[in-house]
Amino acid sequence: xxxxxxxxxxxxxxxxxxxxxxxxxxxxxxxxxxxxxxxxxxxxxxxxxxxxxxxxxxxxxxxxxxxxxxxxxxxxxxxxxxxxxxxxxxxxxxxxxxxxxxxxxxxxxxxxxxxxxxxxxxxxxxxxxxxxxxxxxxxxxxxxxxxxxxxxxxxxxxxxxxxxxxxxxxxxxxxxxxxxxxxxxxxxxxxxxxxxxxxxxxxxxxxxxxxxxxxxxxxxxxxxxxxxxxxxxxxxxxxxxxxxxxxxxxxxxxxxxxxxxxxxxxxxxxxxxxxxxxxxxxxxxxx
Numbered sequence: 001x002x003x004x005x006x007x008x009x010x011x012x013x014x015x016x017x018x019x020x021x022x023x024x025x026x027x028x029x030x031x032x033x034x035x036x037x038x039x040x041x042x043x044x045x046x047x048x049x050x051x052x053x054x055x056x057x058x059x060x061x062x063x064x065x066x067x068x069x070x071x072x073x074x075x076x077x078x079x080x081x082x083x084x085x086x087x088x089x090x091x092x093x094x095x096x097x098x099x100x101x102x103x104x105x106x107x108x109x110x111x112x113x114x115x116x117x118x119x120x121x122x123x124x125x126x127x128x129x130x131x132x133x134x135x136x137x138x139x140x141x142x143x144x145x146x147x148x149x150x151x152x153x154x155x156x157x158x159x160x161x162x163x164x165x166x167x168x169x170x171x172x173x174x175x176x177x178x179x180x181x182x183x184x185x186x187x188x189x190x191x192x193x194x195x196x197x198x199x200x201x202x203x204x205x206x207x208x209x210x211x212x213x214x215x216x217x218x219x220x221x222x223x224x225x226x227x228x229x230x231x232x233x234x235x236x237x238x239x240x241x242x243x244x245x246x247x248x249x250x251x252x253x254x255x256x257x258x259x260x261x262x263x264x265x266x267x268x269x270x271x272x273x274x275x276x277x278x279x280x281x282x283x284x285x286x287x
Contacts, residue, residue, distance in 0.1 A: 019123065020050060020051055020122075020123065020126075021051050021102070022102060023102055023103060023104055023126045023127075024102055024103070024104035024105060024106055024122075024126055024175070025053065025096070025097065025100060025102055025104075025105045025106070026045065026050055026051065026052040026053070026105075026106045026108065027052065027053045027054070027055045027093055027096070027105065027106070027107060027108065028041045028045070028052065028053075028054060028055065028108040028109065028110050028112075029055050029057045029086075029089045029090070029093070029107070029108070029109050029110060030054050030055070030056065030057055030110040031056075031057040031059055031110075032056060032057075032059070033059075034057075034110060036230075036232075037110035037111060037232060038054065038110060040110070040111075040230060040232075041054070041108070041110050041112070042054070044112075044113075044114060048114065048118060048119040049119055050119055050122070055089065055092070055093055057085070057086075057089050057110075058085040058086075058088050058089045058092075059085060060080075060081035060082040060084070060085040061081075063081065063084075063085065067084070067085070067088055070084065070088065071084040073189075075190065075191070075192040076191065076192055078192075079192070079193070079194070083194045083195075086171075086194070086195055087191060087194065087195045087198070090107060090171065090195045091185070091188050093105065093107050094176070094181040094184055094185050095181075095185065097176060097177075097178060097181040098178055098181040098182040098185060100178065103126075103131035103177050103178060104126060104129070104131065104175055104176070104177050104178075105175070105176055105177075105178075105181065106122070106173075106174075106175045107171075107173075107174055107175075107176070108172060108173050108220075109171065109172035109173070109222070110232075111172065111222050111223040111224070111230070111232040112140075112172050112173050112220050112221070112222060112223075113220070113221050113222075113223060113226050113229065113286075114219060114220055115217075115219040115220070115286070115287055117157070117219070118219045118220070120157075121156055121157060121159060121219055122219075124156045124157065125137070125154070125156045125175075125215075128154055128156060129154065129175075129177070130177075131177045131178070131179075132177065132179055133177070133179075133180075133211070134179060134180050134183055134209055134210045134211065135176070135177070135180060135210065135211045135212075135213055136174055136175075136176055136180060136199060136200075136210055136211070136212045136213065137161065137174060137175040137176070137213050137215065138164065138168065138173075138174050138199075138200065138212055138213065138214045138215065138218075139173040139174060139175065139215055139218060139219050139220045140170050140171075140172050140173040140174065140218055140220045140221060140222065141168075141170075141216075141217075141218035141220075141221055141225070141284040141285065141286050142168060142169050142170045142221075142222075142225055142284075143221075143225055143283070143284070143285070143286070144168050144169070144283070144284055145263060145267050145281060145282065145283045145284075146164060146165070146166050146167075146168045146214065146281070146282065146284060147164075147165040147166040147274065147279050147280070147281055148162035148163065148164060148165060148214060148279065148280055148281075148282055149162055149163040149165060149278060149279055150162070150275075150278055150279060150280050151163075151278070153211075153213055154213070154215075158217070159215050159216065159217060159219065160215070160216060161213040161214065161215045161216075162213065162214055162216065162282075163211055163212065163213060163214075164200065164202075164212040164213065164214040165202065165279055166202065167197070167200055167201035167202065167203070167204075168200050168214065168284070169196050169197075169200070170196050170200075170222060170225075171194075171195045171196040171199055171200075172220065172222045173219075173220035174199065180210060183207075183209070183210060184207055184210065187206045187207045187208075190206040191206055192206070193205070199212070200212055214284060216282065216284050216285065217284070217285045217286060217287040218284050218285065218286050218287075219286075219287075220286070221286040225286075226286070263283075264283075267281050267282070267283060268281075
């Protein structure tokens with residue numbers, strides 16, 4: 001479990017790199033065997049001029065005794081080894097952020113695609129976001145329809161951040177500050193679900209008193225949501241407790257097509273019903 005500097009922009013190489021290094025660390029999680037994913041992330045981040053580190057991911061087949069002990073705790077007995085390994089990798093990065101010298105940390109998984117203006121957006125967002133607020137800034141979308149509070153929390157260029165009120169799966173691109181990382185670590189022993197549930201599901205997560213802010217349009221998307229542009233499939237799909245327990249049942253193709261046709265109208269009606277509560281229903285696009 002180690003953080004390793006990638007082959008991208010080094011601290012101090014460019015004015016942009018120096019400015020970014022003073023505000024945030026960027027780390028992507030990557031298993032040693034996933035060489036193509038590593039190459040994708042290093043090439044992409046370097047191309048955007050962003051300084052980064054590679055974090056060597058935790059292999060579910062090579063858990064240490066301490067990691068197996070975490071997995072075998074009663075509250076996590078139903079979780080797959082892959083789920084636990086992924087969760088532990090994120091927890092280790094939170095520790096680095098909590099003890100680090102800069103205000104923010106951006107956590108990425110290694111199958112992310114970025115909007116063309118991501119570097120500029122990130123720099124502008126870091127200048128506006130409160131480094132002391134207990135917030136998780138979600139930059140990713142699963143193409144979902146979610147419930148949001150109507151008030152805009154932040155605006156950066158064409159993007160706005162709203163408080164997320166319902167679950168939105170995926171943990172491949174999010175930003176936290178040091179106080180938030182420290183706060184989240186206090187709940188690590190209580191976790192019983194996959195990392196994205198513990199981060200973003202208000203009904204199931206153990207973490208309390210942290211606002212989740214969804215940026216839209218989202219500047220990040222996973223490869224499997226981006227029509228498998230590079231062919232990167234999830235390393236955890238098939239090992240998730242929610243799949244085994246039927247919480248995420250597979251859809252039949254004809255059911256999925258029918259739902260896609262009806263969703264815009266349903267979303268509009270649902271949003272109209274939510275309006276008096278100060279909330280709305282929205283599709284989170286990538287772009």
